[in-house]
Amino acid sequence: MNAAGPAGGPPNHNRAARRAAYTTGARAALPFTVAIFAFGISFGVLAKGAGFSALAAGTMSGLVFVGSSQFAAVSVIINGGGWAAAAVAGTLLNLRYLVMGFAILPALRGGRARRAVESQLVIEESWAIASEADGRFDRVRLLSSGAVLWLGWVAGTALGAAGPFSAVDIHRYGLDAVSPVLFFLLLAPHLDTRRRQTAAGAAVVCALALTGLGAPDSAIALACLIALVWTWRAR
Structure with missing residues (x-):
């Protein structure tokens, strides 16, 4: 007689369900992985300009796995800053992961060491892929999508x-536009109602207008304010 699986079903059924979830997560990550691979090339070029070897740049991407903080840290070094200043810049940009970590903690398993390893795969893209409508997170989708995204980022960096x-090739091939594309891919699935579409459209129009007037920082602040107001009104 076969023993029941963790969810009360046959072991073969549970294994098939897990394999299906891993496949779903990996497939969902593929569009993001293409963009992250190109973004990784940009970081690799920047790191090379800062004096990093391919091994050092690839190792940094494998251990840190956060594009924004890595760009910030390397930019500090290029502009004459020390390693301490680079580490502070990268750490400040990573503070958002504290909040994300508290939210996703119930989905992780095992002791502290295992949870630390699994949380290494938490970035905005894997977070979005793993999220459920009720606010919970699917651990299998998180790990499978995160692993695929990690490979794309490290491979792009190494290349x-x-x-x-x-550096000229970054602009020639449009690699500097990859970051906005990534965030659009994250946003697009959530534009499923007229209210959300209107909020996004208003934010875009205001941001473009202020950017054209030479106030990009104000454009970002206003876009965030519009999102907050629409979110509050929808409650």
Whole structure:
């Protein structure tokens, strides 16, 4: 007689369900992985300009796995800052993961060491893929999507740092536009109601207008304010 699985069903059924969930997470990550791979090339080129070897740049991407903080840290070094200042800049940009970590903690398993390893795969994209409508997170989708995204980021970094690319190529091939594309891919699935579409449209119009007037920082603040107001009104 076969013993029941963790969810009360046959072991074969549970294994099939887990495999299906891993496949779903990996497939959902593929569009983001293409963009992250290109973004990784940009970081690799920047790191090479800062004096990083391909091994050092790839190792940094594998251990940190957060594009914004890595760009900030390397930019500090390029502009003459020390390692301490670079570490502070990267850490400040990573503070948002404290909040994300508290939210996703119930989905992780095992002791502290295992949870630390699994949480390494938590970035905005894997977070969005793993999120459920009720506010919970699917651990299998988190791990499978995060692993695919991690491979794309590290591979892109290594190619940018070791390949023949230069800073000019980043603009020539439009790699500097990858970051906005990533956030659009994250936002697009949530624009499923007229209210959300209207909020997003208003934010875009205001942001473009203020950017055109030379106030990009104000554009970001106003776009966030519009999102907060629409979210509050929808409650």
